[in-house]
Amino acid sequence: MIVPCYNEEEVLPLFHETISEVFKEIDVDYELIFVNDGSSDNTLVVLKELAKKDKHVNYFSFSRNFGKESAMYAGLNNAEGDYVGFIDADLQHPPILLKDMINVLDEGEYDCAACKRVDRSGDKKIRTFFSRMFYKLVNSMSDTHLIDGAGDYRMMKRNMVDALLSMSEFNRFSKGMFSWVGFKTYWIDYQNNPRAAGKTSWSFWGLVRYAIDGIVNFSNAPLDIASFLGFIMTVLSFIYLVYVVIKYTFFGDPVQGWATIVSILLLSGGLQLLSLGIIGQYIGKTYMEVKNRPHYIITDSNKKNIDNIK
Ligand code: UDP
Ligand code: MG
Numbered sequence: 251m252i253v254p255c256y257n258e259e260e261v262l263p264l265f266h267e268t269i270s271e272v273f274k275e276i277d278v279d280y281e282l283i284f285v286n287d288g289s290s291d292n293t294l295v296v297l298k299e300l301a302k303k304d305k306h307v308n309y310f311s312f313s314r315n316f317g318k319e320s321a322m323y324a325g326l327n328n329a330e331g332d333y334v335g336f337i338d339a340d341l342q343h344p345p346i347l348l349k350d351m352i353n354v355l356d357e358g359e360y361d362c363a364a365c366k367r368v369d370r371s372g373d374k375k376i377r378t379f380f381s382r383m384f385y386k387l388v389n390s391m392s393d394t395h396l397i398d399g400a401g402d403y404r405m406m407k408r409n410m411v412d413a414l415l416s417m418s419e420f421n422r423f424s425k426g427m428f429s430w431v432g433f434k435t436y437w438i439d440y441q442n443n444p445r446a447a448g449k450t451s452w453s454f455w456g457l458v459r460y461a462i463d464g465i466v467n468f469s470n471a472p473l474d475i476a477s478f479l480g481f482i483m484t485v486l487s488f489i490y491l492v493y494v495v496i497k498y499t500f501f502g503d504p505v506q507g508w509a510t511i512v513s514i515l516l517l518s519g520g521l522q523l524l525s526l527g528i529i530g531q532y533i534g535k536t537y538m539e540v541k542n543r544p545h546y547i548i549t550d551s552n553k554k555n556i557d558n559i560k
Contacts, residue, residue, distance in 0.1 A: 251280070251335045251348070251405075252325030254318045255297070256287040258339040260447040262296045269337070269345040270304065276349055282307050283325045284339075286550075288315035294550065301552045311550035319422040320546040322402065326415055328556055335405030336424075341446035343403040347438055351405040354436045361433035364404035366397060367442045377457070384461045392469035394429045400437075404428070419467075420539050423460075426468040466531050473532065476525040483521060487514075 251269070255262065266282070273280050286294050286309060297309040310324055322336055333355055337343045343365065351363035370378045385398040402424055406414075413431040428435075452460075465472065497503055548558040 251337050252283045252285065252322060252329060253337055253339050254285050254287055254321035254325070255289065255293050255339045256315060256318070256321075256451050257289045257291045257293060258448055259289070259292045259296050261340050261445075262293065262300070264446055265339050265341055265345075266300050266304070266307070268341065269348070270306070272345045272348050273306070276352060278352065280306055281329070281331060283329055284309040285321040285324050286311040287318065287321040288312045298552075308553055309551060310548050310553070310556070313547040313549045316546045318402075319424060322424055323422060324546050324548065324560070326411060327560055328553065329411070332408055333405050334408075334411045336402040338401075338403065340448060340450075342443050343401070344440060344443060347403075347440060348405070350438055354438075355405060355407060359434065360436040361410045362404060362406045362428075362435040363438060364400060364428070364435050365438045365440050367399040367401065368439045369442055370399075371442055373442070377454075380457070380461075384464065388461075388465050388469070391465060391471035392426075394426050394468040396425055396429060396464070397437075400425065400428075404435075406433075409433070420541075420543065420545065421463060421467050421535050422545070423464050423467045426464060430468065462531065466535055470532075472528045476528045479521055480525060483518065487518075 253265070258265075262284075269282065282304075284297050284300070284307065286297055294309075294311050297307070297311070301307040301309055308328075310328060312321070312324070325336070326334065333352065335348070335351065337345065337348075347365055351365075354360050354363040370381070373381075382398065385396055388396055410431060410433045413433070414427060417427055417431070494503075544559045546560065548556065
């Protein structure tokens with residue numbers, strides 16, 4: 251299991267205890283891969299202690315905060331198991347479900363067992379509202395279907411992991427990538443838990459950014475919309491132009507129409523800025539991809555012979 255950790259010193263001992271108990275009951279060979287995503291608290295110290303006590307624990311520590319997606323990617327790159335999964339460190343993902351996931355994968359029919367929250371209790375109302383809007387929007391714009399409530403809590407077989415690893419893009423949006431690679435996924439419903447300790451690192455604007463990433467990374471629909479708006483504007487402008495010319499030529503036109511001109515200027519100016527902004531989003535993404543920078547830099551790990559920069 252891959253566990254991205256950002257400032258989770260408070261909850262990690264409890265998390266480790268809980269998940270270890272579950273694994274003891276299942277009786278499988280397992281590895282816990284903790285990725286310290288540049289925490290500013292004592293997460294790394296706690297991880298080192300855990301690794302000393304428990305041979306199932308491995309840790310990788312980043313040189314700075316690269317974000318959860320990079321932490322997940324680092325985990326994937328270094329996971330050795332036949333089954334590989336993700337789980338949050340804050341115990342919002344109940345470890346007890348690992349049993350069901352392993353059972354599903356063992357049966358053989360499915361390549362992935364993923365968990366889906368059935369409610370959003372414990373989340374702020376406004377956040378729930380915007381999440382719902384996001385899923386509606388992204389699913390109407392993109393071929394890649396995102397499922398509301400499906401987080402990163404899941405377990406996958408090797409073939410799916412390899413498929414994910416073959417996508418080495420810089421702008422990673424896991425929710426979309428899980429869906430993009432396909433494979434047969436079994437959904438397990440669960441109730442949302444409040445965080446066991448510590449606090450969420452997501453700000454409202456962080457989530458807005460994340461939502462834009464989700465749309466831009468998996469769909470060109472905003473570009474189509476910009477083109478469509480441009481087309482409509484052109485047609486309307488042409489009709490209006492014909493009207494104005496006819497009116498001027500046959501009926502004469504005393505200078506007039508300040509309101510019309512201002513409206514047209516503002517509307518077309520706004521539309522142009524909007525379209526430029528949309529194009530800009532894609533160019534920005536392309537720029538980051540083209541630079542081909544590493545996803546993360548590892549400065550510390552208990553494992554030897556790993557790719558520190560990837
Ligand atoms: N996380 C991370 N890097 C970040 C932010 C979060 O590795 O920059 C980890 C965090 O430690 C936790 C998981 O991602 O294990 C989910 O984060 P959080 O609980 O803050 O998000 P939420 O559950 O509110 O969506
Ligand atoms: Mg959480």
